[in-house]
């Protein structure tokens with residue numbers, strides 16, 4: 064199956080509908096509730112290697128005391144650790160949060176940059192976080208690939224990549240830009256509810272007819288004729 068094929072439109076449409084029904088990923092929730100790039104950035108940093116429920120509770124506690132970079136500057140690292148515990152790597156994340164206002168002041172006039180490369184200069188911000196902040200907080204096209212996105216694109220048969228970074232590079236090349244801002248939220252939500260990492264709920268999945276994972280793992284299920292991979296033109 065090709066990324067530019069009509070089937071990606073259909074898969075995307077189904078994931079968008081499911082996204083509205085299912086619980087929204089925590090970073091999107093913070094954006095919807097606050098419209099604040101600072102809070103989206105902080106929540107995204109907290110969310111790494113942490114369940115959404117834990118991130119949401121930690122963000123709620125933190126935002127009661129910290130509403131902007133100035134508050135972050137004035138709070139102690141110790142207090143930060145206590146507020147964000149038990150998110151994954153909370154000690155390291157507290158240190159990064161403490162450093163954040165100084166780096167923002169020094170390089171970006173105290174403002175959250177809206178550019179992936181600039182965001183990666185902030186403490187604790189890698190490409191995944193930077194792309195997510197650009198897409199969710201600034202509504203600018205960015206290709207945020209996490210483990211859900213990487214897994215689902217490969218299961219569907221759109222890509223054959225071994226790492227999230229490879230997936231990001233392939234999607235940058237092939238995924239129509241109109242999908243960039245929202246696809247991460249839709250795929251993450253689908254990955255949390257239906258296309259689970261270990262036991263995907265294929266029997267409930269509305270895009271199972273388009274999914275190479277089923278064609279490869281259940282011999283009785285054949286792909287529809289028009290969905291068989293096309294021979295690439297040389």
Ligand code: SF4
Nearest residue numbers: 258263265268271274
């Ligand atoms: S059919 Fe199964 S593997 Fe394929 S997208 Fe649906 S849940 Fe995931």
